[in-house]
Amino acid sequence: MADVTRPLSLAAHRDADEIDRRNLDWYIDKAVQVLVFIGGISAIVFVIGIFVFVTAEGLGFLVDAFDFGEFFGSPRWKPTSEYRTTYGILALIAGTASVTGLAMLVAIPFSLGAAIYIAEFATGKTRETLKVLVELLAAVPSVVWGFIGLVIMNPLIIETFDVPVGLSVLNAGIILGLMAAPIMTSIAEDSLKAVPDRYREAAEAMGATRCQLVFKVVLPAAKNGLLGAVLLGVGRGFGETMAVLMASGHSINLPDSIFDSVRALTATIAAELGETAVGSDHYQALFTIGIFLFVITFVINLTADLIVRGIRKG
Amino acid sequence: MFAATHLNVQNMRRQSLVQILFMLMTAILILPVLIILATLIYKGGPAISFEFLFSDPRDGMTAGGIFPALVGTVWLVAVALLVSVPLGVAAAIYLSEFAPQNWFTRIINLAIINLAGVPSIVHALFGVGAFVLFFGFGTSILAAALTLAIMTLPVVIVATRESLQAVPLAFREACWNMGATRWQTIHRVVLPNAVSGILTGVILEVSRTTGETAPIMFTGAAFFLPFLPESVFDQTMALSLHLFVVSTQVPGVPDEMPYGVALVLIGMVLAMNSVSIAFRMYLRGKKKW
Numbered sequence: 001m002a003d004v005t006r007p008l009s010l011a012a013h014r015d016a017d018e019i020d021r022r023n024l025d026w027y028i029d030k031a032v033q034v035l036v037f038i039g040g041i042s043a044i045v046f047v048i049g050i051f052v053f054v055t056a057e058g059l060g061f062l063v064d065a066f067d068f069g070e071f072f073g074s075p076r077w078k079p080t081s082e083y084r085t086t087y088g089i090l091a092l093i094a095g096t097a098s099v100t101g102l103a104m105l106v107a108i109p110f111s112l113g114a115a116i117y118i119a120e121f122a123t124g125k126t127r128e129t130l131k132v133l134v135e136l137l138a139a140v141p142s143v144v145w146g147f148i149g150l151v152i153m154n155p156l157i158i159e160t161f162d163v164p165v166g167l168s169v170l171n172a173g174i175i176l177g178l179m180a181a182p183i184m185t186s187i188a189e190d191s192l193k194a195v196p197d198r199y200r201e202a203a204e205a206m207g208a209t210r211c212q213l214v215f216k217v218v219l220p221a222a223k224n225g226l227l228g229a230v231l232l233g234v235g236r237g238f239g240e241t242m243a244v245l246m247a248s249g250h251s252i253n254l255p256d257s258i259f260d261s262v263r264a265l266t267a268t269i270a271a272e273l274g275e276t277a278v279g280s281d282h283y284q285a286l287f288t289i290g291i292f293l294f295v296i297t298f299v300i301n302l303t304a305d306l307i308v309r310g311i312r313k314g
Numbered sequence: 315m316f317a318a319t320h321l322n323v324q325n326m327r328r329q330s331l332v333q334i335l336f337m338l339m340t341a342i343l344i345l346p347v348l349i350i351l352a353t354l355i356y357k358g359g360p361a362i363s364f365e366f367l368f369s370d371p372r373d374g375m376t377a378g379g380i381f382p383a384l385v386g387t388v389w390l391v392a393v394a395l396l397v398s399v400p401l402g403v404a405a406a407i408y409l410s411e412f413a414p415q416n417w418f419t420r421i422i423n424l425a426i427i428n429l430a431g432v433p434s435i436v437h438a439l440f441g442v443g444a445f446v447l448f449f450g451f452g453t454s455i456l457a458a459a460l461t462l463a464i465m466t467l468p469v470v471i472v473a474t475r476e477s478l479q480a481v482p483l484a485f486r487e488a489c490w491n492m493g494a495t496r497w498q499t500i501h502r503v504v505l506p507n508a509v510s511g512i513l514t515g516v517i518l519e520v521s522r523t524t525g526e527t528a529p530i531m532f533t534g535a536a537f538f539l540p541f542l543p544e545s546v547f548d549q550t551m552a553l554s555l556h557l558f559v560v561s562t563q564v565p566g567v568p569d570e571m572p573y574g575v576a577l578v579l580i581g582m583v584l585a586m587n588s589v590s591i592a593f594r595m596y597l598r599g600k601k602k603w
Contacts, residue, residue, distance in 0.1 A: 029495040033412060039404025040413065043425040043471070046464050050432060053443035113339030121333050130340060132591055137347050139518075139587045140580060141525025142434075143554045147561050147576050148350050181343050211329040232431070239433025241528040246562060266435045266528075273439075273532050278447065290439040294432060301431035305424060 051294060058287030061087075065281055066288065075254050077268070079282040087285045089292075091252045095169075095262030098255050099244055100237040102173025107181040107237075108230055114181070115188035115229075120214050131189075138182035142242040149175040149247025163259045167249035170258040175247045176237050184233040191225020191308070192218060228308035235300040239293060241266040265289050354577050361574030375538055375559070376566050380575055385542050386455075386550030390530065391523045393459035393546055394466065399516060401463075402470025409471070410478035411500055430468035434528040437465045441533035456546040458534025465529055466519045473515020477508040510597050514590045521586035525579065527554040537563065553579050 055062075065087070074088025118130050149171050157166035195218050203217045219226070241264075249261025250271065269286050276283040318326070365379055372378035405426075413419040441461030451457040481504050489499040535552040537559050543550040557579055561572040 025495050025498060029497040032497040032500075036404045036408035036412060039401050039406075040408030040422055042401055042405055043422055043429050043467065046467070047425045047428050047432075049444065050429075050436065050440040053448065054436060054439045057439070057443040057447075110339050110343045113336050114343045117333075117336035117340045121336060130344075133344055135591060136584055136587055137344065139521055139525075139583055140347075141527070141554060141583055143525065143527040143557050144576050144580050147557055147572060148354075150561055151572070152350060152353060178343075178347060185343070209325045209329045211332045212325070214332075235431050239431070239436070241433065241435040242558065246558070266433055269435045269439065270528055270531060273442070287439055287443070290436050294436050297431050297433055297436075298428055301428050302424065305427055 051291075054287055054290045054294060058284050058291055060279070061281055061284030061288050062291075065285075071288070075252070077252050077263075079272070079276075079285060085281065087281075089265065089289060091254050092263055092265045092268055092289070094254050095248065095252075096238060096244075096264040096266070098169045098258075098262060099172045099176055099248060099264060100234060102169055102258060103176035103180055103237045104230070104234060106174055106177030107184055107233055110177075111181040111184035111229075111233070112188055112226060114185045115192060115226075116214060116219075118185070119189045119192035120210065120218060131186075134182045134185050134189075137178075138186065140179070142179065142240060143246075145175050145179050145243040146246030149243060153247065157259075161259065165249060165259070165261060167247060168259050168261050169248070169255050172244050172248035172262075172264075173258070175243050176240055179240065179243060180233040180236050183236060184229045187229035187232060188222075188226050191222045191229060194225060195221045224307050228304040231300055231304035231307070235297050235304070238300065239266060239297050241270050245270050265293055351580070354573060354580060357570060358573030358575075358577030361570040362577060366574055367578070370540065371538065374566075375564050376568065376571075380553065380556060380578065382539060382542055383551040383553045383556040383575075384578075386535065387524055387553040389455050389543055389546075389550055390459050390462060390534070390552055391520055393455055394462040394523050395516070395520065397460060398463035398467050398470055398519065402467050402519075403474050403512065405467075405471045406474030406478055407500060410475050411496065411504065426468050426471055429464070432465075434465065434526060437461055437529045438532055440464075441529060446533055452547065453532070453536075453549055454534050454547045455543055455550050456534070458530040458550075458552075459546070461529045461533045462523050462526060465526065466522050469519045469522055470515055473518060474508070474512045477511020477515070478504060480511060481507045510593070514594045514597075517586050517590040517593070521583045521590070524586070525554055525583050527552075527558055530555060553582075 067087075070086060070088050072088075072093075073090060074086055075091035075094070076086045076088045077092060078084075078086045114130075114134070118127060118134070122130055150167070153171045153175060154166035157163065157168070157171055161170075199217050199221055200213060203213045208216065244264040245267035248264060248267065250263050250267060251261040252263050253260050255262050269289055272282070273286050276286065367379060367384065368381050369379035370381055405422075409419065409422065413422070438461065441457055445451045445457035445460050446453055449457075451460075485503050485507065486499050489503045490496075494502070530552055534549055535555045536549040537551075537555070539549060539551050553575065557572060557575045560567050560575055
């Protein structure tokens with residue numbers, strides 16, 4: 001009997017050890033939980049941080065020199081004028097809007113078409129290859145796009161349309177369109193893929209052709225996702241900096257035609273921030289533009305997300 | 315009996331027409347870019363040599379190589395990764411393994427989407443306001459890399475979360491049933507099965523960080539520096555900014571030089587993305603569940 005109890009008590013000892021260790025593990029588990037939670041909320045902290053810090057730097061201008069009517073209503077952006085400095089961003093908004101608008105005219109039809117082709121028509125190897133190509137295109141850095149606008153599109157536009165300057169709304173719009181299209185394509189393709197296959201099967205069982213299937217079943221079912229893709233593309237075009245800076249010509253203008261040079265909101269910050277003294281009106285005005293950009297893209301992204309999620313709930 | 319009716323024929327004709335139309339749209343989207351890439355290779359190829367990659371710029375940047383810019387980009391990417399990978403993986407572990415399905419998690423997800431959507435120049439302004447001025451890092455590698463890290467954080471979070479969620483729930487349940495804690499389960503079962511997926515995300519982030527220009531313009535990257543950085547508090551040159559500088563800011567640069575810089579930059583970025591994609595395909599083929 002004694003022989004049996006001895007190993008039993010040893011086992012009991014080992015159990016006690018195990019219990020102690022498990023306590024330590026329990027504490028580690030709690031510690032990890034706190035650590036990853038900090039990681040989890042970091043995204044919220046950073047978004048709030050961006051708003052707070054950008055606002056803090058622009059606050060002096062907002063409080064002292066900000067004139068709503070002039071800021072949004074005047075096309076004169078003359079921060080370094082000796083006679084009278086004016087901070088009107090109307091021309092810059094027009095620049096951003098015209099370039100983004102043209103980019104969307106280029107990008108929306110082609111990226112939706114490409115998404116439909118990849119998701120519904122292409123099969124096997126072709127499909128995989130196209131998906132990889134689109135993903136690689138989306139990775140081309142914006143400064144490279146700007147360079148392409150500068151050295152390839154610029155002479156091409158001058159030659160084709162016989163205009164004196166090739167750095168214009170047209171150039172920046174095409175560049176931005178080519179840039180935004182791959183991203184819109186892959187988001188749109190995702191939302192087409194999210195349409196359940198049983199919808200397609202049901203339509204095919206009714207004798208629908210592929211083309212009827214796409215236009216009457218898949219597109220209506222995926223329309224929120226597609227709208228979300230378009231909105232994200234708009235947000236991307238709106239916030240693009242380097243490509244627009246290099247390809248738009250960068251002159252302050254309310255554009256009359258697509259051959260006019262314009263200047264975008266983002267490009268203005270990129271070009272001028274380096275030359276301003278920290279804390280000056282000009283410096284703070286640039287941060288105020290930053291706040292404006294942040295708020296607009298925030299609203300666009302939020303809307304896109306609400307639209308896309310809306311469909312998943314329904 | 316089964317002969318195609320007039321309507322059938324019409325439908326089939328319409329279908330092939332639509333298919334060709336969509337195929338053309340795809341081609342129009344992709345072809346110009348391939349042509350542009352070919353032009354870059356054609357014009358930039360001759361500029362690239364051992365000397366171009368490994369020597370300093372000379373004569374007001376109109377001659378010489380891009381070595382300091384390459385080294386600077388490596389510094390920026392490395393420091394940015396040191397910050398964003400641990401933070402992003404932690405965030406993804408929280409979202410995938412701990413987060414309840416409630417309004418707070420929803421807000422975190424919204425924040426991630428917004429962080430990815432904030433214009434890069436606004437990230438730059440944030441970097442100036444927060445890291446350069448408020449925390450007093452000055453214009454330095456540290457400030458620029460932190461700005462880049464925050465900007466690319468969503469890439470790591472999204473990729474990691476996806477690969478964590480691809481690990482079947484049954485793996486976790488088996489582990490929990492053995493009496494393992496959540497962390498033991500994550501550390502021993504979930505992470506080892508997801509690590510390669512995380513790696514593809516990290517490669518994507520490296521590629522993204524390499525190409526970004528606007529966020530580093532005012533936070534730590536310089537137009538021209540005659541020496542290599544020695545610590546994270548130094549300024550540095552960077553490849554992406556160097557492309558901007560030689561193609562717009564410096565007069566008298568020989569034609570092929572900016573092409574060469576662009577080719578090196580795009581080559582690095584596309585190579586990393588290709589590796590990431592190939593790696594992902596290999597993993598998908600190997601996966602047993």
